[in-house]
Amino acid sequence: MARRAYDGEVSLHPSDPQALIDLHAHSSVSDGTESPADLVAAGVAAGLDVLAITDHDSTAGWVPAFEAAQGTGITILPGMEVSTQLDGASVHLLAYLVDPAHPGLLAETEHIRAERLHRAEAMVQRIAVDYALEWDDVLAQAQPGSTIGRPHIADALVHRGHVPDRSAAFQSILHWRGGYYRPHLAPKPLTGVELIVAAGGVPVLAHPGGRGPDRVFSEKRITQMVDAGLAGVEIGHRDNPPASRERWADVAERYGLIVTGSSDYHGLGKPNVLAENTTTPENYARIVELGTGSNPFVG
Template sequence: MTPIYDLHCHSFYSDGILSPNDLVSRAKAHNVSYLALTDHDTTQGIAVAQKAAKDEGIDLIPGIEFSTQWYGRGIHIVGLNIDLDAESLINGVAKQENSREQRARAIAERLAAKGYDGAYEGAQKYSGSELLGRPHFAKYLVEIGAVKSVAQAFKRYLGAGKVGDVKQMWPDFDEVIGWIKGAGGVAVLAHPDKYDMTRTKLRLLTADFAEAGGEAIEVISGKQKAGLAADMQRIADMFGLHSSCGSDFHSPGQPWQELGAFEAMPKNARPVWEFWST
């Protein structure tokens, strides 16, 4: 049987639902052979996932999904086969965590100015092992009766243009690519079709990504419309990039992002795993 590589998924250490153990078990049930855990800006779940993967007979690729920006637009870059002890990675994760912390504090201060004191501590109750973000503040606002639902919390206080809409200032992606490569990893442009760009702008993004040292793009991200993988492969070929694939799994009940449940990569693709399997 042809091995299945799923090189993009999330656990409850970022915005996923499952524990690393349950994530690996689900991957095994869906016949995934090689799994990369790529939580947002953290590697906390990898050690647990590696142990579970060994027990399940799956190869676990250490990964991460860094938040970054390109001309003010939020872009995600996946790092694959990274050295978790590399100084560049540790420093990069710390910088991202500090950025998220400052944003959370700013949101709490703005909500306090509206009369909702204790929002930071209140939101923490809902974050668990996740990084603190607006959904947790929304749940706190529901808890204290400020709003009736999470949707209403975003509509009144946390959505675009509202008091709690604090913009995140992520590093430019040449810096992030440097963190990944400094950790011996491969930098992958995540889900390029999901940035809602024209093909001209997407080519400009990919050109800058390649020039900054990026080495691959996800030609497949979950279940896609017919022909999209071939389209993304043409862009990869245009800039001499390798190709990656992944479900971008977050939780059960989302069949369009189920682990391992996506089409095979185009036949002419140069798979990203060539970097570590040769």
């Protein structure tokens, strides 16, 4: 598959071995609080050399991010975070350098976004029985075209005064044990890897210690994903406890996987800070060399 071209030259890797590279950040296209342009500005202010825009199941923020990066010197790595599920656990895959027009990936992510919307509506209906909350409250917290999900419900609950912040909402009302939770349908991780690879992308398992993958990934399942094209694992992440980092570092060594570190920045939506975890230029170069669906954009 030929690379899709964007205006601007392509950089395989920064020449500075101390380059700051953050490969996981969200804009208001999904559940971040900053527009793609403001996200890029935040990356520049943080001194980043490379910033990946990885909104949930959407590439809609790419072009605005490229436009904002023009002339700043920062490189934008286009990506997204694909939602999958396995044995009831939410498993996220970072998909770098995919072809944003690939029919298979487009169809699956559109389906995931539609399911997220239905799930959010159903949860709001349940919550509204016990709390003053309306669907319009949730819509008011999202930008037009955003992938609406639980973070927007959390922001609506904050706005209504039911909880002090988004984190408190997830620890109480929106917790899966809170009585209002509703699971959403998503493909299995193996299918997600196959779709990303088919779209010319580079699949990296996101924060495996944070949302249940540790308990659902047997050695057999890991091997299946690697055989299907899983290229890396995000080990440097605040949600990965030490034991999880050790486990996945061993997995990465045994299978020759790319190791990444990232902030998972959401603006004011999470306490995560840009560049709190970073990726080495060598591992970034491996991602760029593998991706065939799109190019990094050099501002």
